[in-house]
Amino acid sequence: MNAAFLAALRDSGGGGLSSALHEARPPKPFALTPLLDERNRRASAASKEVRFEVGVLADALTGPILQAFAAVGTVRVARCLYRVTGLELVGAEPYPELLADARPVNRWTLQIHTPVAFFTAREEGVRRVRPFPEVEWVFADLYRKWNAFTSEAALGEGVAETVTQNLEVADYRLTMAEHLLKANVPLVRGSVGQVVYQVADARRSSAEAQAGLDALVRFSAYSGIGDRTTIGMGYVLPGR
CATH class of the missing domain: 3.30.70.1900 (Alpha-Beta Plaits)
Known part of the structure; x- marks a missing residue:
């Protein structure tokens, strides 16, 4: 998911942001989940829904990351290509x-x-x-x-x-x-x-x-x- 997330940012026009996140020294300003199902378990072929979440730790990056992903139509994870059907801001608490x-x-x-x-x-x-x-x-x-x-x-x-x-x-x-x-x-x-x-x-x-x-x-x-x-x-x- 890390590679997929950074690649999606880059391909949506956020190449500078993708590079900055990749090269940032720890602690990095984001956290990622793997692909999860509707029960917060690791996604499988039987999952009804598949999603991943991004935790943004630097408040100033929330807008740019949301803007970049609003333009993402597909996300490639390993050998699988997923069509993006929705983008949701689960929580925003500065x-x-x-x-x-x-x-x-x-x-x-x-x-x-x-x-x-x-x-x-x-x-x-x-x-x-x-x-x-x-x-x-x-x-x-x-x-x-x-x-x-x-x-x-x-x-x-x-x-x-x-x-x-x-x-x-x-x-x-x-x-x-x-x-x-x-x-x-x-x-x-x-x-x-x-x-x-x-x-x-x-x-x-x-x-x-x-x-x-x-x-x-x-x-x-x-x-x-x-x-x-x-x-x-x-x-x-x-x-x-």
């Missing part, structure tokens, strides 16, 4: 709105629809996949991406401290699943299912910090969680 609508709650549920994983760096020895969505990794990555793409909606100072010192996994129902990163390489593993995070001691977390965490959870619907979110991994939907 960062200030995400923060303004956040609530000071201390428990969150994430439904993970495509495998989530964290990959070790080269300096950490043999490259390994860490498939469990550890709370610190998940929220630290969301915090990093939020700060990378907005200066208009600063999160409270207590958010960073709560992420590293006062969050825990409250419950999870996860299974392992495989995901294709690119052709002719082994599939990678990650977790899908449901995970619940909570503030470990609400008395030591301010309402402002909890609202900031709630904003990050809402943000995850656009950014995904974990690594390789531009290649379809870590697609999540927050629950209440």
Whole structure:
């Protein structure tokens, strides 16, 4: 989907935008799902509907990407050519709105629809996949991406401290699943299912910090969680 998305942008006249997104250093300003069916599962020959979603993390790019895709008639994914029958803006919440609508709650549920994983760096020895969505990794990555793409909606100072010192996994129902990163390489593993995070001691977390965490959870619907979110991994939907 990553190649198909960038090619569709390029072929619709957005060649400069396609190149900029491809060459952008991490964190990249977008996230992608793979092809999904009507139940948010990986599309198959039996699917009644097939779609993909783009999460735009830089507010200024929303208009150009929508404009480019409004001119797209077909999308080629691997060897299959799909006719575009509709373009929908599923949600549009600029960062200030995400923060303004956040609530000071201390428990969150994430439904993970495509495998989530964290990959070790080269300096950490043999490259390994860490498939469990550890709370610190998940929220630290969301915090990093939020700060990378907005200066208009600063999160409270207590958010960073709560992420590293006062969050825990409250419950999870996860299974392992495989995901294709690119052709002719082994599939990678990650977790899908449901995970619940909570503030470990609400008395030591301010309402402002909890609202900031709630904003990050809402943000995850656009950014995904974990690594390789531009290649379809870590697609999540927050629950209440």
